[in-house]
Amino acid sequence: MKKWFAVIGDPIAQSKSPEMHNAWYEQEKVDATYIPVHVKPENLQQAVASFKLLGASGWNVTIPHKQTIIPFLDELDELAKKMGAVNTVVRTADGKLKGYNTDGPGFVKSLEAAIGTSKRTEPVLLIGAGGAARGIAFALQMVGYKNITIANRTVEKAQRIVDEMNAGVAITIQQAEENLDTYRIFIQTTPAGMSTGDFALPFSLEKFPTGAIAADIVYNPLMTPFLQAAEQKGATIVNGLGMFVHQGAIAYEHWLGNYPNTNAMIARLTEQLGGK
Structure with a gap:
């Protein structure tokens, strides 16, 4: 049938x-x-x-x-x-x-298809605190990522996810921008960069560390401004299509x-x- x-x-x-x-x-x-x-x-x-x-x-x-x-x-x-x-x-x-x-686990599979499973101890900066960020945070935690920081314009939203995870740190976008060089994996979950919306960066990447990993959940366009700027800094790029x-x-x-x-x-x- x-x-x-x-x-x-x-x-x-x-x-x-x-x-x-x-x-x-x-x-x-x-x-x-x-x-x-x-x-x-x-x-x-x-x-x-x-x-x-x-x-x-x-x-x-x-x-x-x-x-x-x-x-x-x-x-x-x-x-x-x-x-x-x-x-x-x-x-x-x-x-x-x-x-x-399956959204969060789908992101993790996409990320690790690109970078492998050996990076789970690296410090992660999750940008945004909406539904997508929430799912990704829990999925990362479930497979063993322990060092997760969530940055959001409204830090209270990030703090709610951290409290529910009983792990991680919540910070403002400004704090993230000032301390970018302390992270190795960057996950952009806001609508910034969508072809139908605000085609922009979530924040300045002036302090973005060379050779880090940059992922975005947006897949149209495949290369968002965030990924383009991170690639210029020598980052490994993971676009949103894999998720x-x-x-x-x-x-x-x-x-x-x-x-x-x-x-x-x-x-x-x-x-x-x-x-x-």
């Missing part, structure tokens, strides 16, 4: 998830399809009930439903509980709906039991986005 999966959001037309997952089904010879479904916030409960009734095997969840879908699910995994956000729903063998969050592909691959594994070819997908989407 053919399986079907989906991604829900408002808006949803811009999502590259259907193209990615359908390509994987074709490569893996899986009899399945993946569709985008535009769900308005006021229709979310009805949509979840409909997906369950119509036999969806699972679906992805994007803005603005990552938090509000939780009351309509039967259970959550550990990371989704900590984050209070879900981006992947799995229909279990007994018909229950279980929520996962997008790996979070999707983790969802795929939850649904179908194996990990798809991420390298080929990253190459395919990189070409589409004008990269090399």
